[in-house]
Amino acid sequence: xxxxxxxxxxxxxxxxxxxxxxxxxxxxxxxxxxxxxxxxxxxxxxxxxxxxxxxxxxxxxxxxxxxxxxxxxxxxxxxxxxxxxxxxxxxxxxxxxxxxxxxxxxxxxxxxxxxxxxxxxxxxxxxxxxxxxxxxxxxxxxxxxxxxxxxxxxxxxxxxxxxxxxxxxxxxxxxxxxxxxxxxxxxxxxxxxxxxxxxxxxxxxxxxxxxxxxxxxxxxxxxxxxxxxxxxxxxxxxxxxxxxxxxxxxxxxxxxxxxxxxxxxxxxxxxxxxxxxxxxxxxxxxxxxxxxxxxxxxxxxxxxxxxxxxxxxxxxxxxxxxxxxxxxxxxxxxxxxxxxxxxxxxxxxxxxxxxxxxxxxxxxxxxxxxxxxxxxxxxxxxxxxxxxxxxxxxxxxxxxxxxxxxxxxxxxxxxxxxxxxxxxxxxxxxxxxxxxxxxxxxxxxxxxxxxxxxxxxxxxxxxxxxxxxxxxxxxxxxxxxxxxxxxxxxxxxxxxxxxxxxxxxxxxxxxxxxxxxxxxxxxxxxxxxxxxxxxxxxxxxxxxxxxxxxxxxxxxxxxxxxxxxxxxxxxxxxxxxxxxxxxxxxxxxxxxxxxxxxxxxxxxxxxxxxxxxxxxxxxxxxxxxxxxxxxxxxxxxxxxxxxxxxxxxxxxxxxxxxxxxxxxxxxxxxxxxxxxxxxxxxxxxxxxxxxxxxxxxxxxxxxxxxxxxxxxxxxxxxxxxxxxxxxxxxxxxxxxxxxxxxxxxxxxxxxxxxxxxxxxxxxxxxx
Numbered sequence: 001x002x003x004x005x006x007x008x009x010x011x012x013x014x015x016x017x018x019x020x021x022x023x024x025x026x027x028x029x030x031x032x033x034x035x036x037x038x039x040x041x042x043x044x045x046x047x048x049x050x051x052x053x054x055x056x057x058x059x060x061x062x063x064x065x066x067x068x069x070x071x072x073x074x075x076x077x078x079x080x081x082x083x084x085x086x087x088x089x090x091x092x093x094x095x096x097x098x099x100x101x102x103x104x105x106x107x108x109x110x111x112x113x114x115x116x117x118x119x120x121x122x123x124x125x126x127x128x129x130x131x132x133x134x135x136x137x138x139x140x141x142x143x144x145x146x147x148x149x150x151x152x153x154x155x156x157x158x159x160x161x162x163x164x165x166x167x168x169x170x171x172x173x174x175x176x177x178x179x180x181x182x183x184x185x186x187x188x189x190x191x192x193x194x195x196x197x198x199x200x201x202x203x204x205x206x207x208x209x210x211x212x213x214x215x216x217x218x219x220x221x222x223x224x225x226x227x228x229x230x231x232x233x234x235x236x237x238x239x240x241x242x243x244x245x246x247x248x249x250x251x252x253x254x255x256x257x258x259x260x261x262x263x264x265x266x267x268x269x270x271x272x273x274x275x276x277x278x279x280x281x282x283x284x285x286x287x288x289x290x291x292x293x294x295x296x297x298x299x300x301x302x303x304x305x306x307x308x309x310x311x312x313x314x315x316x317x318x319x320x321x322x323x324x325x326x327x328x329x330x331x332x333x334x335x336x337x338x339x340x341x342x343x344x345x346x347x348x349x350x351x352x353x354x355x356x357x358x359x360x361x362x363x364x365x366x367x368x369x370x371x372x373x374x375x376x377x378x379x380x381x382x383x384x385x386x387x388x389x390x391x392x393x394x395x396x397x398x399x400x401x402x403x404x405x406x407x408x409x410x411x412x413x414x415x416x417x418x419x420x421x422x423x424x425x426x427x428x429x430x431x432x433x434x435x436x437x438x439x440x441x442x443x444x445x446x447x448x449x450x451x452x453x454x455x456x457x458x459x460x461x462x463x464x465x466x467x468x469x470x471x472x473x474x475x476x477x478x479x480x481x482x483x484x485x486x487x488x489x490x491x492x493x494x495x496x497x498x499x500x501x502x503x504x505x506x507x508x509x510x511x512x513x514x515x516x517x518x519x520x521x522x523x524x525x526x527x528x529x530x531x532x533x534x535x536x537x538x539x540x541x542x543x544x545x546x547x548x549x550x551x552x553x554x555x556x557x558x559x560x561x562x563x564x565x566x567x568x569x570x571x572x573x574x575x576x577x578x579x580x581x582x583x584x585x586x587x588x589x590x591x592x593x594x595x596x597x598x599x600x601x602x603x604x605x606x607x608x609x610x611x612x613x614x615x616x617x618x619x620x621x622x623x624x625x626x627x628x629x630x631x632x633x634x635x636x637x638x639x640x641x642x643x644x645x646x647x648x649x650x651x652x653x654x655x656x657x658x659x660x661x662x663x664x665x666x667x668x669x670x671x672x673x674x675x676x677x678x679x680x681x682x683x684x685x686x687x688x689x690x691x692x693x694x695x696x697x698x699x700x701x702x703x704x705x706x707x708x709x710x711x712x713x714x715x716x717x718x719x720x721x722x723x724x725x726x727x728x729x730x731x732x733x734x735x736x737x738x739x740x741x742x743x744x745x746x747x748x749x750x751x752x753x754x755x756x757x758x759x760x761x762x763x764x765x766x767x
Contacts, residue, residue: 033045038120039118039119041168048091049102067250070143072252073140085138086134091103108130117298123139123299124295139299146159146250148161148198154651159304165303167303172608178257186574189239189241192271193235231641237643264284265282321612322585322612326598332651334714335716337616338359338684339711341687347690349393364686370417372535382401415562419535422536424535434536438536439573440524446458450516452506455504455505459499481523481524485514487507563603581609601614603617615653621657626659628673668699668706671703673734676732715767718767
């Protein structure tokens with residue numbers, strides 16, 4: 001505090017001596033304010049380093065969006081050992097270098113470059129000295145007065161009303177800057193419900209609830225369908241905390257960066273409020289060269305109706321962020337949203353033809369089961385000679401490569417569901433000879449030597465060894481240690497000397513029981529869960545290799561669509577969203593090296609780490625997502641409503657999951673309804689296809705034609721915003737007819753099965 005006061009006094013003395021140049025010697029008084037703006041957005045920052053105004057400058061008069069009485073620190077500092085935040089006390093802006101100098105009460109000084117771009121403000125931390133215990137920085141929190149939608153994954157506050165139509169958001173510009181707050185354990189925000197109504201007039205909160213109130217998920221903590229347990233619109237499930245709400249329901253935004261060179265321990269669970277998922281203590285692997293300096297964000301404000309394609313896309317392209325494209329269009333472009341086929345029955349004679357007739361882009365071979373990463377096959381799923389033929393055809397079975405080549409002839413992809421980074425028993429890196437690059441929760445010292453049959457294992461410290469491995473499920477059969485090249489199962493540890501592991505099984509998972517010397521390292525391994533997901537988590541170096549392996553599978557076996565089940569396992573090493581970004585960057589970079597133009601990614605979750613890379617999120621399915629008969633989002637659970645609200649708020653494709661299988665009773669009217677709702681909300685789905693069932697459907701060809709018509713119009717970006725809003729209404733019935741030129745469509749609303757009002761739709765420019 002004394003140092004800060006002296007700097008302030010010296011600065012003001014200079015100002016008195018050089019009044020004529022006072023505009024250049026900025027920051028001498030707390031009353032000084034600087035203004036920064038883009039084409040659509042304006043912010044004011046005061047002499048203490050706080051944003052005091054955020055305005056929409058596309059309207060007259062400009063509309064204020066800064067929360068009253070809540071100025072926003074440009075950057076906060078965090079000491080994770082003390083669990084304490086530090087906020088700026090003074091600020092100085094140098095217009096020539098575009099640098100803001102921020103001083104903090106702990107003595108740290110941050111230099112932040114602030115550049116005014118046409119459509120966003122770019123902020124970058126250039127230096128932070130002295131550290132004085134600081135190991136994390138947080139951009140914000142930036143407090144808005146917006147109470148409508150919060151995009152908690154990418155950090156956006158949205159008012160989607162016609163009257164206001166404005167949004168304020170952030171994006172990370174480097175992999176070590178993550179959506180969320182610095183105080184989150186494991187750098188992945190808790191998966192839980194909070195209370196927030198998107199419209200207090202339509203959905204008022206009952207007296208028993210208040211904005212921001214936290215509730216745990218439903219079910220037993222293991223069944224992911226049962227997680228979704230609250231159908232009321234003000235129960236908002238959370239897949240991040242880059243956006244949160246205050247006690248008034250006002251949305252505020254946060255991004256942060258951490259010094260990953262520093263060894264640390266976290267007490268982590270993605271679902272910390274459920275008995276089946278209590279936190280574990282995890283020693284987090286240090287990463288040389290990954291620090292807070294260089295942390296960078298884009299801060300933007302714009303009309304909500306054009307924010308995605310005008311502003312966010314501009315940031316992504318301008319800053320070189322991941323920009324996957326399908327058929328020449330960015331995967332976040334709503335006109336690029338398209339369903340996929342999901343197969344069952346393992347009969348493929350007509351599957352490629354079905355997908356082509358429908359206008360879909362990928363065949364998701366769900367009937368082939370889980371694809372587990374096994375580097376032993378080097379990316380050749382069916383052998384280098386393609387001798388394995390898992391796909392059934394009447395003319396003779398085929399390999400992945402052969403089916404992929406058939407599909408590619410119709411501009412289609414081949415997909416598989418895979419268990420992300422879970423190293424299953426029997427795979428190269430897990431057993432019978434475990435890799436030395438496995439992730440561990442704790443590391444201890446073996447106190448006494450062991451022969452190949454000893455079961456009395458004494459360690460130097462019992463702390464946390466009583467925890468059942470993995471924060472998820474706590475499956476006793478996966479509770480393992482590794483000594484040398486041997487895996488050993490145990491349950492429990494004594495609390496008094498000698499600290500001895502209990503219920504020991506040597507040579508676990510087929511590994512070889514061998515001698516070990518006193519002083520050898522004992523690794524308590526980080527693992528996954530049961531239910532077909534059994535495996536060990538790799539460390540970051542090995543995870544990089546697993547990501548590259550998937551890119552090699554894409555090149556060598558033709559699988560270019562991955563449904564990353566168990567995607568939350570990427571958080572298990574304690575690096576959270578950073579780990580996810582690193583995994584996908586390695587995958588996409590290797591794919592580019594391999595000449596694979598596009599990897600289509602779905603998965604079990606969506607996070608700030610995967611948002612840029614992931615094309616769709618077709619998790620779950622059936623009546624839990626959307627009931628075609630009752631026309632409701634989630635029938636037995638609230639999964640449909642919950643995932644709809646998350647994705648829509650974060651400018652991301654909504655999901656119907658695996659759904660709408662064609663059967664003998666299927667009708668054209670059903671699929672016209674599905675397509676109308678999908679295009680209105682911006683949804684995709686995995687359409688269930690079983691060749692035997694499809695051939696039993698009398699309306700098969702008419703259904704194919706109807707879906708293709710809607711999907712052609714969607715790809716042409718032919719549905720204006722006001723039409724999409726009408727399509728969202730599940731009570732309405734529609735039919736769509738394509739013009740002869742392929743560039744126009746006529747949309748009819750049906751009343752009692754008869755054509756009523758009509759709308760002419762046209763192909764948009766550039767589509």
